[in-house]
Every structure is written in C-alpha cells, then in structure tokens.
Amino acid sequence: MADNLKTVGVSVTSRALAILGAFDAVHSGLSLSELSRRTGLPLATAHRLIRELQSWGALSRGLDGRYRIGLRIWELGALTPSRTGLREAALPSLLSLLEASREEVRLVVADGGDAVCVEHLGARDDRRGTDLRGLRRPLHESACGLALLAHRGAGGTAVQRCLPLYRKYGCVVRPGEPRAGRKTVAMPVVGDDLTAVAAVGLTLPDEAALGHGRELLIAATAGIQRALSRRRAVAA
Structure with a gap:
C-alpha cells in the first residue's frame, strides 16, 4: 500500500508540474482545453488538478475563463x-x-x-x-x-x-x-x-x-x- 501511494504521489506531482510547465512567456493565459492539449492530460484529470492548484494559489482564473500563474508561485520564486x-x-x-x-x-x-x-x-x-x-x-x-x-x-x-x-x-x-x-x-x-x-x-x-x-x-x-x-x- 505504501509503495502504491508513493507511486501515485509521484504521478500526481508530475502531472501538476506539467500543468504549471505549460505556461510560458507566449502562453501566459490558457484555457482548460489548451492546458489539456499542451500537457497531454485528459480533460477531467486536468480540470481536477487545476482546481487544486487554483485553491492553493498556484493558478488564478480570469474573467475571460483562462488560467494564469498565481501570486503564490511568484512569492515562492522571489525567494530563490x-x-x-x-x-x-x-x-x-x-x-x-x-x-x-x-x-x-x-x-x-x-x-x-x-x-x-x-x-x-x-x-x-x-x-x-x-x-x-x-x-x-x-x-x-x-x-x-x-x-x-x-x-x-x-x-x-x-x-x-x-x-x-x-x-x-x-x-x-x-x-x-x-x-x-x-x-x-x-x-x-x-x-x-x-x-x-x-x-x-x-x-x-x-x-x-x-x-x-x-x-x-x-x-x-x-x-x-x-x-x-x-x-x-x-x-x-
């Protein structure tokens, strides 16, 4: 059970990082479908992870419905x-x-x-x-x-x-x-x-x-x- 949890944890972390890594200077605002396409994740999986990242502050959603990097990431980046x-x-x-x-x-x-x-x-x-x-x-x-x-x-x-x-x-x-x-x-x-x-x-x-x-x-x-x-x- 512990090994399975560890494997699942690594998998979830990798997928969440893939979502964050989908953003760059050219793609600063992405829709759910665009994030799914750029990461290769199914829509349902991408949506679930995006909601978790949004609740933590890693992502924010604008009035246009597009997601952007949240202030929590900038705060962490400022500590490097x-x-x-x-x-x-x-x-x-x-x-x-x-x-x-x-x-x-x-x-x-x-x-x-x-x-x-x-x-x-x-x-x-x-x-x-x-x-x-x-x-x-x-x-x-x-x-x-x-x-x-x-x-x-x-x-x-x-x-x-x-x-x-x-x-x-x-x-x-x-x-x-x-x-x-x-x-x-x-x-x-x-x-x-x-x-x-x-x-x-x-x-x-x-x-x-x-x-x-x-x-x-x-x-x-x-x-x-x-x-x-x-x-x-x-x-x-």
Whole structure:
C-alpha cells in the first residue's frame, strides 16, 4: 500500500508540474482545453488538478475563463537565491545604469541551457516595454545568454559569430532585441572565482550608442561584482 501511494504521489506531482510547465512567456493565459492539449492530460484529470492548484494559489482564473500563474508561485520564486542575494546586490548598479542610459536594463542568470531574466527595469520614456522578469529563453537566443556562453568559452554557431565583438569589446551585441530597430548589448558579471554568475543587458537605439553603452555596462558590472564580493566577505 505504501509503495502504491508513493507511486501515485509521484504521478500526481508530475502531472501538476506539467500543468504549471505549460505556461510560458507566449502562453501566459490558457484555457482548460489548451492546458489539456499542451500537457497531454485528459480533460477531467486536468480540470481536477487545476482546481487544486487554483485553491492553493498556484493558478488564478480570469474573467475571460483562462488560467494564469498565481501570486503564490511568484512569492515562492522571489525567494530563490537569484532573486534575493544577487538581485539585492545588483539593484543599486542596475538603477544607476537605468538613470544614466534611460534605456531598458535586465539582469539574467543561467539555468541549465536557458537564460532566465530575474530583474528588468524599463526606460522612463518607453511606454511600449513589457516586464521581462521570469522570461526563459535558450542561452543562444539572447544577448545576455550569449554573453554567459561566450564567457564560458562554450561552442555553437551563434556563440562563434558573437566572439569577435565579444573579444574586442568584452560584450555581446545582438540586433533586433528586444524588438526590431533596437539592439541589446550584454556583459557578464564575474565572481571572485572568475565564473560568470549573471549577465547585464542594456537596450540601445542604434550602433552609434555602442561605445557609450559599453562604458556604462563596464561600470554596472564592476559595481555588481564589488557588491557580491562584499557580501561574500561579510558571510565569511
């Protein structure tokens, strides 16, 4: 009986996680039928698990009948080390970068093969921007992810293409990000052991702003590295 319960428990957990994993930046609101289709779960099973997740606060249902990630998940996500120690250490430098550039700023960490945005600050005069926090993309698909990969010396065609500029300027430049007509320049944040713990991205309007943007990024990443070193020294 105990073994059966354990097996059932694992199965239920996996199915519930599959429902949560069905949401992403493109599919932030899903109907019951869409959740059933994306997870491969029968409608009745999906509905039962969704109701349980909703009652716990992991999911919420809007007036349009679609389900979205609930506040309880965001509260838990805010407790991760990348959103606590790293974010707190980085925030003063990120705010200074925002003030000096008046452009979009983001802090990204690597999670397996993905780049995850843990902080995003929008420009004051840019009403078109959206909150990128929580956005997950493959490392090779974003400037910050490429900066992390290039620092590691990882291979891949996308990384090889960005290496010449990275070696010349110490940063990655990616056109068309976050939208057409813009560029994102990114630089890694290096820890005391010379490993990249994060990357900072800055949106630029054009190529002419690259030199100034690079200088601002150097100052920001250096400030974050000093803050992280102080935190480690205090902890030690």
